[in-house]
């Protein structure tokens with residue numbers, strides 16, 4: 185049972201660090217909040233009566249909330265990968281590398297802790313979203329959080345892999361905007377999958393965020409396009425692959 | 441069990457074009473305090489990193505606590521405590537949380553862990569600081585916390601990479617005392633690196649002098665000093681010194697008049713030469729005002745072996761720069 189203590193301790197460490205840097209946490213939640221407020225409300229009111237409801241089956245803001253929740257989840261967990269670089273620069277990585285604990289558990293603990301902090305942020309966005317768009321099915325939230333967790337594992341795993349391969353804060357931050365922005369737009373966050381042209385649909389279907397958003401729409405507004413079954417399989421498989429790769433990279437990392 | 445805690449044979453380490461280690465060999469006996477003394481860039485940290493399994497040697501063999509560091513890194517890791525040259529604490533956690541995290545990663549069960557944390561905090565005299573964030577601690581305190589953390593899992597061997605680098609004299613003495621105490625009461629083997637010769641001299645049972653990736657000498661401080669085979673006696677006198685007569689003495693190598701009305705006499709065995717010298721002065725009716733005697737320092741040994749100084753001034757300067765950089769980085 186030693187491994188549970190290693191994973192747990194690393195997760196708690198990530199959580200403690202998160203709660204001690206609330207300002208940073210607040211800044212990561214600002215971006216999705218802006219999207220929700222400015223874009224969601226703006227769009228809904230500007231195109232009132234244009235027939236969103238007949239296309240989406242619900243108001244645009246209700247349609248947007250699950251997407252923005254997934255955006256929050258993915259972006260926040262992806263960004264958390266940067267802590268690996270901080271640890272390298274501030275030396276803490278050495279403390280971990282010289283320990284006899286298997287590195288796979290260390291990285292699992294980190295990811296778990298980071299995903300939890302992202303979940304807190306996603307939940308916050310969800311609550312605000314529900315307050316704004318009062319037609320969401322609240323009882324879908326618990327299961328929705330499980331899909332968020334899977335998406336978070338994917339985000340944190342990918343972020344960690346990027347962090348391990350570049351080792352520079354500046355490069356990481358520069359690359360993040362290159363990666364995050366297209367990933368958010370080439371997905372079903374802002375537009376419905378079933379109204380996309382094929383050339384757009386194919387890359388969107390290669391994007392894990394699409395599946396999480398689809399699942400959340402199924403749960404929160406009862407508008408699923410792909411289907412919860414496929415969503416689940418895709419997310420679970422991708423999460424496993426990403427975590428295994430991230431663990432593999434972390435095991436091979438050195439301070440040279 | 442072998443009587444050696446650490447065996448290093450012909451270690452090489454290359455970083456691209458730089459050869460950081462060029463055939464390093466030495467042995468550390470069980471229970472001793474062993475020092476690696478050398479100037480900046482000599483390869484001390486590289487050696488520590490290889491012995492603590494976080495980098496691999498390009499070639500050569502190293503064994504720590506009876507295990508090959510390349511083949512059985514986990515066995516080595518279980519048995520060592522390490523304080524790296526640069527701080528490796530989590531600055532955003534408290535002292536207690538840092539120790540707790542370390543204990544959990546090393547698999548120390550809850551109750552035992554709490555007891556041991558109290559114990560090590562007692563040892564480093566930082567009990568009142570346990571709930572402070574590490575980033576608010578002074579450099580010396582951080583070092584002490586790192587030592588406490590390295591001891592938490594009761595290692596057989598403790599590695600200290602420049603444990604007193606950049607610390608004030610007070611903190612330095614504190615750390616020296618802990619090191620001595622650990623060896624005496626807990627029988628831990630300690631390998632420390634330093635570029636302060638007085639630290640090596642004060643603390644270590646045996647020393648290896650390392651320069652440009654090679655060990656140039658190994659032995660106790662006294663053994664190392666006897667390599668030079670020369671000591672200096674200064675005599676202050678009134679009148680005309682009996683220089684020719686002094687030069688005929690068995691143990692005297694050189695005689696030189698220096699400023700301040702003093703004679704500098706280089707001898708190969710001061711205890712034997714001194715009475716003879718005094719007698720010569722006496723016979724020649726030259727009054728002696730003052731006699732002083734200078735033992736060679738480890739710096740002299742270093743100069744003798746390498747033709748260069750250990751150069752404390754320069755290293756202090758580099759250290760200063762390094763501290764500034766570090767401070768900038770952290771804020």
Ligand SMILES: Nc1ncnc2c1ncn2[C@@H]1O[C@H](COP(=O)(O)OP(=O)(O)OP(=O)(O)O)[C@@H](O)[C@H]1O
Nearest residue numbers: 440455458460479480481482483484485486487635
């Ligand atoms: N990761 C690295 N990449 C390239 N060169 C390195 C690396 N680490 C160390 N070196 C080089 O290897 C040599 C030995 O460095 P090392 O850090 O072992 O010296 P040191 O004796 O610990 O010096 P100091 O007193 O400054 O800590 C130096 O020339 C250094 O520049």
Ligand SMILES: [Mg+2]
Nearest residue numbers: 484485486525
């Ligand atoms: Mg060093």
